[in-house]
Amino acid sequence: MKRRLQAMILTAALIASSGINVAAEDLAKDAVVGISIYQFEDDFMTLYRTELVRYLTEELGFSEKNILVEDAGNNRSLQKEQIKSFIDQQVDVMILNLVQPSGAPGVTDLCGEAGIPAVYINRQPYESECRRWETEELMASYVGADARQSGIYQGEEIAATENSGDMNGDGEVAYIMIQGDPRNIDTQYRSAYSVKALEAAGLKTKELLAEDGGWNREQGKEIAAKALKQYGDQIEVVFCNNDAMALGALEAIQDAGRTVGKDILLSGIDALPEAVEKVLEGHMTGTVFNDYISQSHCAAQTALNYLKGEGTEAVNLVDYIKVTADNAEDILKKISR
Numbered sequence: 001m002k003r004r005l006q007a008m009i010l011t012a013a014l015i016a017s018s019g020i021n022v023a024a025e026d027l028a029k030d031a032v033v034g035i036s037i038y039q040f041e042d043d044f045m046t047l048y049r050t051e052l053v054r055y056l057t058e059e060l061g062f063s064e065k066n067i068l069v070e071d072a073g074n075n076r077s078l079q080k081e082q083i084k085s086f087i088d089q090q091v092d093v094m095i096l097n098l099v100q101p102s103g104a105p106g107v108t109d110l111c112g113e114a115g116i117p118a119v120y121i122n123r124q125p126y127e128s129e130c131r132r133w134e135t136e137e138l139m140a141s142y143v144g145a146d147a148r149q150s151g152i153y154q155g156e157e158i159a160a161t162e163n164s165g166d167m168n169g170d171g172e173v174a175y176i177m178i179q180g181d182p183r184n185i186d187t188q189y190r191s192a193y194s195v196k197a198l199e200a201a202g203l204k205t206k207e208l209l210a211e212d213g214g215w216n217r218e219q220g221k222e223i224a225a226k227a228l229k230q231y232g233d234q235i236e237v238v239f240c241n242n243d244a245m246a247l248g249a250l251e252a253i254q255d256a257g258r259t260v261g262k263d264i265l266l267s268g269i270d271a272l273p274e275a276v277e278k279v280l281e282g283h284m285t286g287t288v289f290n291d292y293i294s295q296s297h298c299a300a301q302t303a304l305n306y307l308k309g310e311g312t313e314a315v316n317l318v319d320y321i322k323v324t325a326d327n328a329e330d331i332l333k334k335i336s337r
Helices: 002-018 024-028 043-059 076-088 101-114 127-135 147-159 185-200 217-234 243-255 273-281 292-308 328-335
Strands: 033-037 067-071 093-096 118-121 140-144 172-179 204-212 237-240 265-267 287-289 315-317 321-323
Touching (some): 033 043, 033 076, 043 243, 127 140, 147 287, 172 243, 185 237, 237 243, 273 328
Parallel strands (some): 033 067, 093 118, 140 315, 172 237
């Protein structure tokens, strides 16, 4: 595998030095790409995975038969076996959406020993690991977004509403936080920075409940229903670390006879099409567009750059975009193309 990648890089270098203009498709057509997604059931990663494969094949010239896509089923051990299988199959580059980003050091070393570049997506490895790639000049990169920004945008969307989240006028914003996996850095940042943004706007906050919803719609509904029963009208804002859980929470809110925009506010992250439609209809206060289109394109291009022997940045970030009633229609058009 290492010899094949070295040969591809050497070929690319010789072509470049000769001044011959060879299309990227000529380098991509025979390359094999191993892709492991943490869980196919994740709505956002379904959008991401679909666009990633489309862009690799239709835009960059990779052969569809050479794109190997695996579902890790949210199982870290299974994903490790998939990565080992990619190595055995001598893939030329891997694009990895890790079940647990904390496992990145071991995965990077495993790929490095086999001479295979690793492009991590969506779930960012720890900053210390990203710095290691640079200092040790490893063939590893991350493509994603800064989860702190998404949390800030959630808080700012709530602060920009008529009552700034203080629906009952008692001087503080009482909220529940429906979270993703608490071990995930995205969960930690989104949860912390949404509240920090409210406080930065001069608002007092009160956490009534914070609970792991597993990034899952049904669990989001269950947590919201339980909280609404326990805290009732005390709940003014429901923060959700992703839209799947927010859509579940919306069902619970409506079942409880509450009305978003009238006596409660609801915010998610990802800008799933259904969530953006709910924002347009006034059933969600807002969401935050996790730009899977730009991210997947950047990940694919980063993979190709490795094959071409070109330099890549260790960390490649794409900005989030606030989604409110003001721009929801434009965002919906973008993601529905």
